[in-house]
Amino acid sequence: MFQLQFAPALAETPALLRGFWLTIELTVAAILLGGALGLAAAMARNMGPRFVRWLVSAYVELIRNTPFLVQLYIVFFGLPSVGVRVSAIQASIIAMTINLGAYAAEIFRAGIESIHRSQIEAGASLALTRPQILVHVILAPAVSKVWPSLVSQFILIMLTSSVCSFVSVEELSGAAATIQSATFRSFEVYIIVGAVYLGFAILLKSALASVGERLFRRPGTAPRKAKLAAEPGGLR
Amino acid sequence: MIRPFGSDEILFLFEAARWTSVLSLAALALGGLFGLAVALARVSVSNVLRTAASGYITVVQGIPVLILLFLAYYGLSTMGFDLPPLIAASLSLGIYASGYLGDIWRGAIESVALQQWEASASLALTRGQQYRYVIIPQSVRIALPPTVGFLVQLIKNTSIVSIVGVVELTRAGQLVNNATFEPFPVFLSVAAIYFIICYPLSLIARRLEAQFNAYRAG
Numbered sequence: 001m002f003q004l005q006f007a008p009a010l011a012e013t014p015a016l017l018r019g020f021w022l023t024i025e026l027t028v029a030a031i032l033l034g035g036a037l038g039l040a041a042a043m044a045r046n047m048g049p050r051f052v053r054w055l056v057s058a059y060v061e062l063i064r065n066t067p068f069l070v071q072l073y074i075v076f077f078g079l080p081s082v083g084v085r086v087s088a089i090q091a092s093i094i095a096m097t098i099n100l101g102a103y104a105a106e107i108f109r110a111g112i113e114s115i116h117r118s119q120i121e122a123g124a125s126l127a128l129t130r131p132q133i134l135v136h137v138i139l140a141p142a143v144s145k146v147w148p149s150l151v152s153q154f155i156l157i158m159l160t161s162s163v164c165s166f167v168s169v170e171e172l173s174g175a176a177a178t179i180q181s182a183t184f185r186s187f188e189v190y191i192i193v194g195a196v197y198l199g200f201a202i203l204l205k206s207a208l209a210s211v212g213e214r215l216f217r218r219p220g221t222a223p224r225k226a227k228l229a230a231e232p233g234g235l236r
Numbered sequence: 237m238i239r240p241f242g243s244d245e246i247l248f249l250f251e252a253a254r255w256t257s258v259l260s261l262a263a264l265a266l267g268g269l270f271g272l273a274v275a276l277a278r279v280s281v282s283n284v285l286r287t288a289a290s291g292y293i294t295v296v297q298g299i300p301v302l303i304l305l306f307l308a309y310y311g312l313s314t315m316g317f318d319l320p321p322l323i324a325a326s327l328s329l330g331i332y333a334s335g336y337l338g339d340i341w342r343g344a345i346e347s348v349a350l351q352q353w354e355a356s357a358s359l360a361l362t363r364g365q366q367y368r369y370v371i372i373p374q375s376v377r378i379a380l381p382p383t384v385g386f387l388v389q390l391i392k393n394t395s396i397v398s399i400v401g402v403v404e405l406t407r408a409g410q411l412v413n414n415a416t417f418e419p420f421p422v423f424l425s426v427a428a429i430y431f432i433i434c435y436p437l438s439l440i441a442r443r444l445e446a447q448f449n450a451y452r453a454g
Contacts, residue, residue, distance in 0.1 A: 065388065065434035066427040067395035069406055074427065077419035155298075162300035163396060173302055186310035194303045201298035 008183040009192055012175075019175025020196055026089075026171055027158040027204075030096035034157065035150075037097055038104025039139075045105065046112050056105065063102035068160050071095050076167045092164035100157045107149045111142030144216035151208045155201050162197070172196060241416045246425060252408030253429050259394045259404055262326040264387065267333020274338025276367075279345050289338065296335025301393050304328045309400055325397035333390055340386060344379035345371060381445035388434045388441070395430075405429060 045056040063071065075098075076091035086094065115138050123137040143150075165174035176193040180186040239245070277289035296304070308328035312319055348371050356370040398407035409426035413419050 061435065061438070062427075062431065065392075065438055066430045067392040067406065069395040069398070070409070070423055070427045070430065073406075073409070073413075073419070074423045077413065078423060081417075081419050159298075159300040162302045165302070166399065173300065176303075176306075180310070186306070187314045190303055190306045190310060194299045194307060197300055197303060198295060198298035202294070 004188055004191075005185060006188050006192070008185045009179060009189045012179045012183065012189075015175050015179060016172070016192070016196070019170055019172040020200075022089075022169070022171040023158070023161055023200070026092060026096065026161045026164065026169075027154075029093050030100050030157050030161070031154050033093070033097040034100025035104055035154075037101030039108050039143075041101060041105035042108030042112060045109055060102045060105050063099055064106070068095065068099050069163050069166060071099055072163065072167060088164070088167045088169045091167060092161070092169050096157055096161060096164075099160070100153065103153050103156075104150065107146045107153060108142065110149075111146035112138060114145055115142055140216065144212070147212040147216065148209075151205060151212070154208060155205055158201065158204060159197065238417055239415045241412065241418045241421050245412045245416065245422070248412060249405060249408050249425055249429060252403055253405045253433070255402065255404040256391065256394050256406075256430075256433070259322075259326060259329060259397065259402070260387070260391045263329030263333050263390055263394070266326060266330025267337050267390070270330060270334030271337030271341060274334055275341035275345060278338060278342040289342075293335050293339050293342075296331060297339070301328070301332050302396050302399070304332050305397060305400065321397070321400040321402050325394075325400060325402050329390065329394060329397070332393065333386070336386055336389070337383065340382045341375070341379050344375035347378055348374045377448060377451075381441050381448060384437055384441040384444060388437050391434055391437075392430065 041056050041059065044052050045060075048056070072091065072095040075095045076086065076088065079086050079091070119137050119141075120133055123133040128137065161171060162173040164171055165177060168174065170178065172193055176189050180189040183189065274289050274292055277285040278293070280286055280289075305325065305328040308331070309321065309324040312324055312327075352370055352374065353366065356366045361369065394404055395406040398404060398410065401407070403411070405426055409422055413422045416422060
């Protein structure tokens with residue numbers, strides 16, 4: 001009769017924690033860099049000259065219709081073959097950034113397109129400068145509208161970081177692979193690692209949701225919940 | 237000996253792409269079956285079923301496909317089932333698909349107006365008949381675009397099973413690369429084949445979505 005034994009796997013907790021920390025670092029790097037790339041690409045696609053628009057949509061379609069693993073291999077094996085040296089971690093960050101950038105660009109685009117022309121005209125009639133219109137009238141409301149989709153995409157790139165173990169990055173999944181080959185307790189190791197990913201995904205989701213709430217609160221307005229409480233019965 | 241990357245190698249890649257298709261279809265069939273059960277449980281009148289289904293969706297969507305694959309692969313073998321990697325791969329991709337399809341289809345079922353339920357109940361249809369004749373036909377139209385969109389994700393994620401030795405497209409690319417040492421042309425060809433499979437599906441998904449929006453607006 002088969003029995004689960006977690007002790008050998010749990011003895012390797014320091015290695016698992018090191019792997020988890022690397023997963024966090026990869027995720028944060030990808031979210032910051034990929035988010036910025038996505039925003040830049042979306043703006044270029046909406047406002048750039050025709051050639052740039054075509055280029056950006058080609059980038060988005062190529063990335064969204066090919067697997068992350070193949071993209072990672074192209075960066076990790078391809079770049080050194082033309083003389084550009086990259087470490088496994090650098091290759092992972094590059095691939096994750098390029099991958100997330102394409103998905104984020106599509107999400108940001110939807111947000112920017114949802115801003116009605118009249119909003120921009122209203123901004124202009126209030127004598128806002130063009131950069132002010134871009135930031136306060138177009139980008140801030142656009143990003144706040146698509147924030148939930150962005151958060152889902154950020155969670156997905158965190159889960160995708162597990163694939164970086166294919167090029168020997170010792171993030172959480174890579175650490176798990178090493179531990180399972182040393183302890184022969186593969187099933188238990190992957191149950192633990194699965195639970196860590198699940199916990200991190202849930203945590204990241206709620207953390208990013210509250211970041212969104214803080215980030216996009218209009219100046220001078222109270223948070224929605226507090227406002228409801230202030231009105232007796234929630235009715236006017 | 238280092239081989240050049242030529243037409244034989246390209247042919248090998250295309251042949252391996254068949255396994256990518258087989259895996260995708262098997263996962264779609266399994267995931268569709270489980271996913272429908274998850275979606276129906278998620279909107280069931282039973283509290284227990286609803287909670288269980290929502291927990292299942294959270295768990296599957298919160299764990300990387302790679303870990304699901306290892307759990308199926310090592311879990312089954314430690315429990316004494318000595319299954320070929322292809323079966324473990326299809327099973328784990330099917331579980332992965334069921335978590336997402338279940339969620340997509342739950343949304344589609346919930347988006348059918350409540351009055352449809354009331355009207356069909358007033359016609360004395362049983363719950364099964366309500367689903368069969370009233371709710372499912374209407375939700376299919378809503379569910380189709382995101383389902384096709386998810387199929388693209390599923391096809392791309394079959395690349396991950398290359399790690400348990402299934403020679404699908406990505407694994408074939410690795411093998412060819414090991415023999416030719418020409419990573420750029422090899423993996424660009426692999427990416428191109430995925431693109432040929434996935435891009436038409438993406439276009440179909442987008443078109444279905446536009447049609448659905450036009451239908452709703454009109």
